[in-house]
Amino acid sequence: MAVEELATAARVAPATVYRNFGAKERLVLWDEYDPMLLEAISERLGTLPPQESTLEALVASLDALYGEDRKRMLRRARLISEHPQLQAVTAADRCPSPGH
Incomplete structure (x- = not known):
């Protein structure tokens, strides 16, 4: 389309x-969850090392989101797995070109 x-x-x-x-x-691929995740990391940074803060925030956030929005998250994952164009954009986001 x-x-x-x-x-x-x-x-x-x-x-x-x-x-x-x-x-x-x-x-x-637009992710409305990023602000929530960044806030959760920020809240933990005062008491935990950065790597631990990130891991704990990610696990807690995904657990909450999966409980609230499971169907949509799975539908998005299925769409990405079925469409090479979405996979390419996702891969490009994870591996930015040098200088970015």
Whole structure:
């Protein structure tokens, strides 16, 4: 499906989709959970070393999210596993090019 079709279905202009997400793959990969995870890490940094803070925050956050939003999280994971374009964007996010 093209961005234009997605925009029409969402009743917004294609420019709005591009401005907010950059590409249609980002509609699936956009992660509204990041702010919550960063806050959880920040809360723990005062009492734990950075690596422990991150691990503890990640486990606690994912546990809470999985309890609240299990179906959507699994649907997103399934979409990524079934679509090479989404896998490529996800891999690029994890391995930024030098200088970034």
